[in-house]
Amino acid sequence: MAVEFVLNGKAVRVEGVDPHSSLLAWLRDSGYTGTKEGCAEGECGACAVALVGRARDGQARFEPVNSCLVPLCQAHGQEWVTVEGVAHASALHPVQRALVTLGGSQCGYCTPGFVMSLFCEYYRPGRTVPDPEAIAGNLCRCTGYRPIADALAGLDVEVPRDRFVLQLATSDSRAQPLIYAAGEHQFVRPETLAQLFGVLADHPEALLVAGGTDVMVDVNQRYRRQRVLVSLDALVELKGISSSADEWRLGAGSTLTELERGLRAFEDAPQLLDQLWPLFSSRLIRNRATLGGNLATASPIGDAALVLLALSASVRLVSSAGERSLPLDEFFVGYRQTQLLPGEVIAEVCVPKPLPRIQRFYKVSKRPLDDISTVAAAFCLTLDSEGAVATFRAAFGGVAATSIRAPEAEAAAQGQPWNDRTQRAVAEALGRLGTPLSDPRGSAAYRRAMIVSLFQQFCVDAAEAT
Numbered sequence: 001m002a003v004e005f006v007l008n009g010k011a012v013r014v015e016g017v018d019p020h021s022s023l024l025a026w027l028r029d030s031g032y033t034g035t036k037e038g039c040a041e042g043e044c045g046a047c048a049v050a051l052v053g054r055a056r057d058g059q060a061r062f063e064p065v066n067s068c069l070v071p072l073c074q075a076h077g078q079e080w081v082t083v084e085g086v087a088h089a090s091a092l093h094p095v096q097r098a099l100v101t102l103g104g105s106q107c108g109y110c111t112p113g114f115v116m117s118l119f120c121e122y123y124r125p126g127r128t129v130p131d132p133e134a135i136a137g138n139l140c141r142c143t144g145y146r147p148i149a150d151a152l153a154g155l156d157v158e159v160p161r162d163r164f165v166l167q168l169a170t171s172d173s174r175a176q177p178l179i180y181a182a183g184e185h186q187f188v189r190p191e192t193l194a195q196l197f198g199v200l201a202d203h204p205e206a207l208l209v210a211g212g213t214d215v216m217v218d219v220n221q222r223y224r225r226q227r228v229l230v231s232l233d234a235l236v237e238l239k240g241i242s243s244s245a246d247e248w249r250l251g252a253g254s255t256l257t258e259l260e261r262g263l264r265a266f267e268d269a270p271q272l273l274d275q276l277w278p279l280f281s282s283r284l285i286r287n288r289a290t291l292g293g294n295l296a297t298a299s300p301i302g303d304a305a306l307v308l309l310a311l312s313a314s315v316r317l318v319s320s321a322g323e324r325s326l327p328l329d330e331f332f333v334g335y336r337q338t339q340l341l342p343g344e345v346i347a348e349v350c351v352p353k354p355l356p357r358i359q360r361f362y363k364v365s366k367r368p369l370d371d372i373s374t375v376a377a378a379f380c381l382t383l384d385s386e387g388a389v390a391t392f393r394a395a396f397g398g399v400a401a402t403s404i405r406a407p408e409a410e411a412a413a414q415g416q417p418w419n420d421r422t423q424r425a426v427a428e429a430l431g432r433l434g435t436p437l438s439d440p441r442g443s444a445a446y447r448r449a450m451i452v453s454l455f456q457q458f459c460v461d462a463a464e465a466t
């Protein structure tokens, strides 16, 4: 099969291109050089393009993504718009006009990326006020951001019924199945778990790709190559949210944006997740990154991992041999190592109910937003009617080879009155937690100090909440 998709309203058919190629690389090789490459690792947004159509929540929208992290083959069956597609003949699109009139472009290198992020924001369903997050994943070295932010702030709320609105009404952005080969490399995008297990039985060494925000960094920057790539993004069985009396079930293949939007429909969704999303990279990344991908990388600074550890979550793993559930604190076994067996994937993350009453997530990073953690912490606390600790959970990232819980500190609080004495005992236990290392983001001593500092911040916030 060839890779086929719609680009700026025209059908495209691609054959003979290595499946490790990113959508960005293909665009630029094919003459669509308006889309720029800055970093090739999801950091700058110069490569932003829009995925068009009706998402799983039924809403039609343009979703901005970093094309440097989209494997070309994942474009298959979908509709895309690049900066070349937004102007109409010689008439600039309103977002381009806003950037020009307000002086939001100087050298212009970042401008196509900003245009695409603004373009997607312009057509966001129900937009009444601008979302500053819309351009948070785009970097500019020249303009100082003010004129660009003004362009965002000045977007007309009334969107005319233009060709893009009409396009939204007819497009479907759901991923389509694909079997593609070029040279010695293959790309397979199954649409059922049964098909996935069949592919993995034939190719146990295959590399799984969900949102690609980790995998494609390796492919682009470290020239990672694998004979077979298997894409998980068309597997509806890995997506979705459900809530029963006992637990929340979050599809591991859901993107973080899908979870963020989906959980908004529930009044009693875990607050920790709500606190996590805005601090997890940028909208451009969250539109692709999945929850399962974040856990499977087992990064010691993976933010979802420690939040879910504090919520006592478990993972449901599936393979052709059946399924099993594991508490998340048993899932991580070492630096970037998990209990996943060959042929096994994370299907769901289960969060038990009732949820703890007070939940807080803290992330220490060089920049307040759109940065990876130096240290991160999540705390959960429920007091009983006497003011004693019924549940206390503390989890940390960036202080050991994996994200970790703090069992000694948790035990020091359990059943105790939530007072200064208990909090001192917890802080003392936290002082012995983990095996922090020094790296360019922070020294071991700094990280150790942060463990206790973040707990002290939690005590202040918990006092306000109680």
Ligand SMILES: Cc1cc2nc3c(=O)[nH]c(=O)nc-3n(C[C@H](O)[C@H](O)[C@H](O)COP(=O)(O)OP(=O)(O)OC[C@H]3O[C@@H](n4cnc5c(N)ncnc54)[C@H](O)[C@@H]3O)c2cc1C
Binding pocket: 041, 042, 043, 207, 208, 209, 210, 211, 212, 213, 214, 215, 216, 217, 232, 238, 252, 253, 279, 280, 281, 282, 285, 288, 289, 290, 291, 292, 293, 294, 295, 296, 297, 301, 302, 303, 304, 340, 344, 345, 346, 347, 371, 372, 373
């Ligand atoms: C610019 C940038 C900023 C980032 N910021 C953050 C941040 O703030 N916080 C943070 O925690 N992370 C961050 N990340 C890391 C990354 O975005 C996340 O880890 C993301 O959740 C990975 O999900 P994915 O779907 O893109 O994974 P992929 O890249 O597709 O896959 C990652 C790994 O997981 C495996 N995998 C994926 N899905 C499954 C599954 N269902 N079952 C089994 N294995 C699976 C893949 O085989 C691969 O080994 C950032 C990355 C970039 C590039």
Ligand code: FES
Binding pocket: 036, 037, 038, 039, 040, 041, 042, 043, 044, 045, 046, 047, 048, 066, 067, 068, 069
């Ligand atoms: S080139 Fe920088 S985010 Fe893609």
Ligand code: FES
Binding pocket: 104, 105, 106, 107, 108, 109, 110, 111, 139, 140, 141, 142, 143
């Ligand atoms: S205008 Fe030069 S990088 Fe933004």
